[in-house]
Amino acid sequence: MSRWHISLILGGVITVLVAGAALVSRIWTPADPTAMDIMARLQAPNAAHWFGTDQIGRDVLSIIMAGAWTSLGIAVVATAIGGALGTLLGVTAAARGGRTERLVMSLNGVLFAFPPILSAILLGALLGPGAVTAITAIGCFMVPVFARISRAAAIQNWARDYIAAARMAGKSDARITAEHVLPNIMPQIIVQLAIQTGLAILSEAGLSFLGMGVSPPTPSWGRMLSESQTFLGSAPHLVLAPGLAIAITVLGLNLLGDGLRDLTDPRRGQRA
Amino acid sequence: MMLEIRDLRVTFGNRQVLHGIDLSLERGRTLGVVGESGSGKSVMALAVMGLLPGTAQATGRIGFDGRDILTMPERDLCRLRGNRIGMIFQEPMTALNPAMRIGAQIAEGLILHQSMSRHDARKRALDLMQMVRIARATERIDSFPHELSGGQRQRVGIAMALAMKPDLLIADEPTTALDVTVQARILDILDDLVSDLGIALMLISHDPGVIARIADNTLVMYRGTMIEHGPTERILRSPGHDYTRSLLDAMPRRVRETLGDAP
Amino acid sequence: MIPTRLRRLAAALLMLLVTSLVIFLAIEAAPGDPAEIMLGTSAQADTLAALRSQLGLDRPLMVRYAAWLGGVVTGDLGQSYTYGVPVAGLIAERMLVTLPLTLMATVLAVVVSVPLGVMAAARPGRAGDGLASVFAQMGIAVPNFWIGLLLILGFALKLRWFPTGGFPGWGDAGIGAIRSLVLPAIALAIPQAAVLTRVTRAAVLDIASEDFVRTARAKGLSRRRALWRHVVPNALLPVVTMLGLQIPFLISGAVLVENVFNLPGIGTLAYQALSQRDLIVVQNVVLLFAVIVLVVNAGTDALYARLDPRLRGRA
Numbered sequence: 001m002s003r004w005h006i007s008l009i010l011g012g013v014i015t016v017l018v019a020g021a022a023l024v025s026r027i028w029t030p031a032d033p034t035a036m037d038i039m040a041r042l043q044a045p046n047a048a049h050w051f052g053t054d055q056i057g058r059d060v061l062s063i064i065m066a067g068a069w070t071s072l073g074i075a076v077v078a079t080a081i082g083g084a085l086g087t088l089l090g091v092t093a094a095a096r097g098g099r100t101e102r103l104v105m106s107l108n109g110v111l112f113a114f115p116p117i118l119s120a121i122l123l124g125a126l127l128g129p130g131a132v133t134a135i136t137a138i139g140c141f142m143v144p145v146f147a148r149i150s151r152a153a154a155i156q157n158w159a160r161d162y163i164a165a166a167r168m169a170g171k172s173d174a175r176i177t178a179e180h181v182l183p184n185i186m187p188q189i190i191v192q193l194a195i196q197t198g199l200a201i202l203s204e205a206g207l208s209f210l211g212m213g214v215s216p217p218t219p220s221w222g223r224m225l226s227e228s229q230t231f232l233g234s235a236p237h238l239v240l241a242p243g244l245a246i247a248i249t250v251l252g253l254n255l256l257g258d259g260l261r262d263l264t265d266p267r268r269g270q271r272a
Numbered sequence: 273m274m275l276e277i278r279d280l281r282v283t284f285g286n287r288q289v290l291h292g293i294d295l296s297l298e299r300g301r302t303l304g305v306v307g308e309s310g311s312g313k314s315v316m317a318l319a320v321m322g323l324l325p326g327t328a329q330a331t332g333r334i335g336f337d338g339r340d341i342l343t344m345p346e347r348d349l350c351r352l353r354g355n356r357i358g359m360i361f362q363e364p365m366t367a368l369n370p371a372m373r374i375g376a377q378i379a380e381g382l383i384l385h386q387s388m389s390r391h392d393a394r395k396r397a398l399d400l401m402q403m404v405r406i407a408r409a410t411e412r413i414d415s416f417p418h419e420l421s422g423g424q425r426q427r428v429g430i431a432m433a434l435a436m437k438p439d440l441l442i443a444d445e446p447t448t449a450l451d452v453t454v455q456a457r458i459l460d461i462l463d464d465l466v467s468d469l470g471i472a473l474m475l476i477s478h479d480p481g482v483i484a485r486i487a488d489n490t491l492v493m494y495r496g497t498m499i500e501h502g503p504t505e506r507i508l509r510s511p512g513h514d515y516t517r518s519l520l521d522a523m524p525r526r527v528r529e530t531l532g533d534a535p
Numbered sequence: 536m537i538p539t540r541l542r543r544l545a546a547a548l549l550m551l552l553v554t555s556l557v558i559f560l561a562i563e564a565a566p567g568d569p570a571e572i573m574l575g576t577s578a579q580a581d582t583l584a585a586l587r588s589q590l591g592l593d594r595p596l597m598v599r600y601a602a603w604l605g606g607v608v609t610g611d612l613g614q615s616y617t618y619g620v621p622v623a624g625l626i627a628e629r630m631l632v633t634l635p636l637t638l639m640a641t642v643l644a645v646v647v648s649v650p651l652g653v654m655a656a657a658r659p660g661r662a663g664d665g666l667a668s669v670f671a672q673m674g675i676a677v678p679n680f681w682i683g684l685l686l687i688l689g690f691a692l693k694l695r696w697f698p699t700g701g702f703p704g705w706g707d708a709g710i711g712a713i714r715s716l717v718l719p720a721i722a723l724a725i726p727q728a729a730v731l732t733r734v735t736r737a738a739v740l741d742i743a744s745e746d747f748v749r750t751a752r753a754k755g756l757s758r759r760r761a762l763w764r765h766v767v768p769n770a771l772l773p774v775v776t777m778l779g780l781q782i783p784f785l786i787s788g789a790v791l792v793e794n795v796f797n798l799p800g801i802g803t804l805a806y807q808a809l810s811q812r813d814l815i816v817v818q819n820v821v822l823l824f825a826v827i828v829l830v831v832n833a834g835t836d837a838l839y840a841r842l843d844p845r846l847r848g849r850a
Binding site: 102106109110112113114115116117118121122123124125126141198202203205206209210211225228229232233236239242243246247248250251254255 | 546549550553554557558561562564565566567672673675676677678680681684685687688692783784786787790791794795805806809810812814817820821824825826828829832
């Protein structure tokens with residue numbers, strides 16, 4: 001079994017498990033993730049609470065599951081918006097060239113100068129913290145990433161013979177882009193979607209850690225880590241669980257992306 | 273005999289690319305190896321250098337001064353390569369390190385094999401550049417490969433291969449990537465080196481015209497097998513094999529007519 | 536040659552201008568009256584108005600924008616609303632933490648990742664390669680602020696080798712300062728090193744199959760020597776590019792890691808300023824970070840051109 005098979009399967013399994021946990025948390029969690037039980041606070045992992053309890057006695061496993069919904073939700077929405085906008089800009093730049101292309105690339109440069117945390121600080125000043133701030137901040141940073149990749153891939157496609165033929169047949173740039181260019185660059189975009197969703201999870205965690213993500217009581221992995229700082233010495237399980245949840249999710253998405261890339265580009269797979 | 277190849281067979285996986293090659297080469301002589309691309313010429317050259325890729329399997333014997341290159345340990349091969357066997361590659365555009373000044377690339381072998389000081393090696397590199405007739409060598413020694421023309425780069429390649437005065441020089445299509453006028457000059461340089469330095473030259477080419485100019489003996493290869501082997505003049509004048517004849521027929525008539533004047 | 540250079544410079548300046556305008560407008564649109572923040576909500580209306588005109592807040596929008604840009608060029612960034620000191624001085628002071636931190640992290644990341652990537656590529660598919668790729672995958676997936684927490688747990692709370700956080704300043708020959716930067720720098724370096732390891736490995740594999748490497752071997756260079764003398768120098772080009780592209784992540788990481796280790800750096804400054812609605816500080820710090828990203832990207836292109844002789848003189 002070659003390496004990309006392992007990446008694809010492992011990544012796919014992890015991603016499905018995390019997404020499944022997020023979905024299940026909407027209808028069922030082992031305990032109510034918001035139910036406090038001061039008597040049972042800061043318990044280490046045990047039979048009743050597999051991942052232990054937090055500083056006000058909530059079940060950590062249940063918060064982690066509910067947090068998966070928040071993290072994945074924000075990451076997926078942000079990546080989808082950023083990916084769609086970026087790809088649109090990229091293929092437009094490739095189809096139009098000239099002034100449009102220069103404008104898009106400059107816009108890319110400006111957006112790229114604002115890493116998620118920075119735009120979140122700026123947006124936080126404007127809108128205050130919350131899901132919208134997080135999604136906008138993360139999505140904005142995705143735009144140049146997707147614009148760059150889709151532009152490069154689209155330019156390669158424009159150079160092909162069958163597109164010259166479509167042009168000769170009098171089809172418009174927009175139609176050629178929709179009918180020929182987009183379907184051809186889709187594999188590369190999908191690979192990036194997986195990898196960038198992973199990065200978005202990391203960004204979302206960072207924003208919630210700083211208190212710029214969703215507000216309490218909505219559970220989030222980043223805020224769990226932030227709250228765990230106080231109990232670092234006495235309750236290390238509070239640090240381990242959310243961190244592992246983030247790391248495993250991102251790892252799964254990255255592996256999935258790598259596997260998909262090698263699947264769609266066999267030449268790379270052989271060399272890797 | 274300096275180089276004596278006996279029954280050399282090379283396989284990649286289950287694909288055999290050389291089916292038993294036999295040849296020998298003496299000091300001061302030039303052996304031309306001719307054949308179309310894919311006939312196994314370059315694989316043979318790499319085998320003599322001990323630089324076959326790890327996926328290749330070679331059997332037989334490549335005797336060099338009595339030792340078998342195929343069984344030689346890597347350490348000894350490193351001492352042999354560059355030092356006693358030099359090689360010139362086909363693509364002057366890609367065969368030089370783009371990030372290294374050409375003087376340093378020529379001097380590198382001298383510093384490695386003869387423990388020369390950087391300063392002395394540089395002086396020697398300059399001599400070599402003049403020997404292969406690179407104009408304004410004092411200025412060019414600090415140039416990067418991309419600043420030179422194809423012909424000049426190939427001369428750098430030759431200077432590099434000659435730096436340690438090797439006993440055997442393998443030139444794999446040294447003129448293929450060059451203009452016709454430059455081709456002739458490079459071949460002249462190689463021919464002079466054989467007679468002046470008394471080295472043995474294995475000249476590999478798909479072009480019988482190139483071989484005819486300077487080779488004493490010629491080996492014709494086709495799909496990894498030897499088809500003919502003998503004095504160049506005999507092989508070109510009265511080819512004993514249909515393949516050789518078709519190779520000669522493929523050349524422009526004007527070139528074929530000049531073959532009669534070939535040395 | 537010169538026209539392209541000028542055009543690039545003009546494009547870069549234009550991008551800086553647009554960036555600064557975006558920041559300015561966002562801060563302008565943000566709720567919160569600086570005068571009210573400085574004087575408190577109980578202040579009299581006319582006192583507030585007087586302070587506003589003293590701060591120049593009653594001038595038209597574009598005049599204030601121009602004044603800010605003028606100040607940025609001359610180094611006068613205005614007064615912090617909450618600290619009551621010049622913003623420029625505040626930033627300079629905090630830079631003494633952030634700059635060494637990011638530099639240490641970058642050096643650490645390069646020193647670890649380049650040899651690791653080269654080793655992985657030298658024997659692809661072997662144990663070393665597998666180890667490097669596990670490190671690369673893990674390093675990219677773990678959040679650096681979590682690594683920070685784990686480092687505190689292990690090396691500060693359990694082993695007590697390093698402080699759990701805080702910054703003693705650069706006095707006392709800087710030993711205390713360095714000690715308190717070690718763990719944050721490691722936390723910041725690990726994700727960077729993971730990315731760079733991947734890039735190095737791919738670049739070395741790519742270059743190793745080039746013709747000139749065979750030429751070097753034909754000169755008698757051992758596999759190892761050809762690798763370090765001919766392959767690695769050429770493989771560093773993509774590594775340098777990646778270093779430049781990673782700057783936004785380095786900055787984000789610094790904000791988070793400074794927060795974890797309670798370091799008084801630029802990141803903490805921005806974060807605190809935001810929570811105290813000290814918008815003039817937020818505005819200038821965000822501009823500073825954006826300028827750093829833009830300048831480093833331009834600088835990477837220039838460095839790339841210097842490292843690749845083929846591009847020299849064309850940039």
